Amino acid sequence: MKQANAKSKLLNAALKLIRTSGYEATAVDDLCTEAGVTKGAFFHHFKSKQDLAVAAAAHWSKITGALFASAPYHDYEDPLDQLVAYIDFRAQLLEGRSIPEATCLLGTMVQETFETSPAIRDACLAGIAGHADTIAGIIRAAKERHAPRATWSAESLALHTQAVLQGAFILAKARNDMEIARESILHLRRYVELLFHHAKED
Amino acid sequence: MKQANAKSKLLNAALKLIRTSGYEATAVDDLCTEAGVTKGAFFHHFKSKQDLAVAAAAHWSKITGALFASAPYHDYEDPLDQLVAYIDFRAQLLEGRSIPEATCLLGTMVQETFETSPAIRDACLAGIAGHADTIAGIIRAAKERHAPRATWSAESLALHTQAVLQGAFILAKARNDMEIARESILHLRRYVELLFHHAKED
Numbered sequence: 304m305k306q307a308n309a310k311s312k313l314l315n316a317a318l319k320l321i322r323t324s325g326y327e328a329t330a331v332d333d334l335c336t337e338a339g340v341t342k343g344a345f346f347h348h349f350k351s352k353q354d355l356a357v358a359a360a361a362h363w364s365k366i367t368g369a370l371f372a373s374a375p376y377h378d379y380e381d382p383l384d385q386l387v388a389y390i391d392f393r394a395q396l397l398e399g400r401s402i403p404e405a406t407c408l409l410g411t412m413v414q415e416t417f418e419t420s421p422a423i424r425d426a427c428l429a430g431i432a433g434h435a436d437t438i439a440g441i442i443r444a445a446k447e448r449h450a451p452r453a454t455w456s457a458e459s460l461a462l463h464t465q466a467v468l469q470g471a472f473i474l475a476k477a478r479n480d481m482e483i484a485r486e487s488i489l490h491l492r493r494y495v496e497l498l499f500h501h502a503k504e505d
Numbered sequence: 506m507k508q509a510n511a512k513s514k515l516l517n518a519a520l521k522l523i524r525t526s527g528y529e530a531t532a533v534d535d536l537c538t539e540a541g542v543t544k545g546a547f548f549h550h551f552k553s554k555q556d557l558a559v560a561a562a563a564h565w566s567k568i569t570g571a572l573f574a575s576a577p578y579h580d581y582e583d584p585l586d587q588l589v590a591y592i593d594f595r596a597q598l599l600e601g602r603s604i605p606e607a608t609c610l611l612g613t614m615v616q617e618t619f620e621t622s623p624a625i626r627d628a629c630l631a632g633i634a635g636h637a638d639t640i641a642g643i644i645r646a647a648k649e650r651h652a653p654r655a656t657w658s659a660e661s662l663a664l665h666t667q668a669v670l671q672g673a674f675i676l677a678k679a680r681n682d683m684e685i686a687r688e689s690i691l692h693l694r695r696y697v698e699l700l701f702h703h704a705k706e707d
Contacts, residue, residue, distance in 0.1 A: 325527070325528075325529055325616065327530045328621060403620060414616040414617070414675060415616070417678035418525050419527075424678070428680055431679050455695070459688050462688065462689070465672070465676065467668060470612075470667070470669055470670065473616060473671040474664060476615050478630055486661050490662065493696075493700070
C-alpha cells in the first residue's frame with residue numbers, strides 16, 4: 304500500500320514538474336523531492352527517468368480520459384453540438400489554471416524527446432491519438448448527419464483539433480498569457496461551424 | 506574573422522541540435538563539437554548556454570525572416586491570394602526536410618523554458634510575434650478588401666496561423682511523420698477560405 308502510494312506520488316510529481324520545466328530539466332532527484340519519496344523508492348518502481356515518463360504519459364491519459372469521459376459535452380443529442388461543446392470545454396479547462404496546470408504533458412514531452420526517445424514519443428502518440436479517436440467518433444457522427452458529402456475526413460479534423468490546442472499552448476507559453484490560447488480555440492470553433500455551415504449549403 | 510566564424514558556427518549548431526534534442530538536452534560540449542570550436546571560443550562569444558539560446562532565437566528569426574521576405578507569396582496582387590499562398594508556402598517548406606529541419610526552433614525552445622528562463626521565452630516570443638506581425642499585415646489588407654465587417658481581428662488570425670503550425674509540428678513529432686502536419690496546414694487553408702467566403706456572403 305505504501306509502495307503503491309509512492310508510485311502514484313512519483314507519477315503526479317512527473318505531471319507537475321515536466322509540465323513546468325520540461326522532461327530533460329526534470330531530474331530524478333527533483334521528482335523524488337516533489338513526491339516526498341526516496342531514490343530507493345523511485346528505482347523500486349521505475350527502471351529509469353524514461354521509464355517513469357512512459358508511465359506518466361499513460362497516467363496522464365487515464366486522468367484526462369476520465370475527465371473527458373464525464374464532461375458535459377456528451378449530453379447533447381446532436382453530435383455537432385457535442386463537437387462545439389467539446390471545443391468550448393477545452394477553453395473552459397484553461398480558466399483558473401496556471402500555464403503548467405493547463406497545458407499538455409504529452410505535447411511538452413514529445414517536443415523534446417521525439418528524436419532521442421522513441422519509447423516516450425510512442426507513449427505521447429498513444430495518448431494524443433487515443434484522445435483524438437474519441438473526438439473523431441463524434442465528428443464522424445456529425446459528418447454523417449450534417450455533411451455526408453464533405454471531402455475532409457473525421458480523423459483528420461479530429462487530429463487538427465489537437466494540433467490547434469497544442470499550438471495554442473505554445474503561444475500561451477511564449478506570451479506567458481493564456482488568453483492567446485483561448486483565441487486560437489475560438490478560431491477552431493469558428494472553423495468547425497463554417498465547415499458544417501458550408502456543407503449544408505452544398 | 507575567425508571569431509565571427511566561430512560565433513556563426515555555434516549559432517548554426519544551436520539551430521540544428523536544439524531542434525533535434527531540445528534545449529536542455531543540448532550541452533555546451535555538444536554545441537562545441539557540432540560547431541568544431543573549442544569551449545574557450547564558446548565562452549568568448551557567449552556568457553552561457555542561455556545567452557547562446559537567446560542569440561540563436563534572433564539568428565533564427567533573421568534567417569527565416571529573409572526566407573519569408575523573398576518568398577513568392579508576396580507576388581500576388583490580392584492580399585487574400587498572398588495569404589493563401591503563404592499557407593501553401595508553409596506546407597512546401599516541409600517537403601524534403603527531416604522533422605528537425607522542418608520544425609521551429611522557437612516553438613521547441615519555449616516549450617521547455619517558458620517557466621525557467623524568461624530571457625529565452627521573450628526571445629522566442631519576439632520571433633514568433635514578429636513573424637505573425639508580417640502575416641497580420643497581409644491579413645489586414647485582405648480583410649479591408651474582402652471582409653471589412655468581419656468581427657475577427659487580423660492580429661488574432663495571424664497568431665492563430667502560427668498556433669496551427671506549431672501544433673502541427675508537435676503532431677508530426679509524435680507520429681514521426683510530416684504528413685500529419687501537412688493535413689493541419691490544409692485545414693488552416695480551408696479555414697481562411699471559408700472565413701473570407703463567408704464574409705462575402707454577409
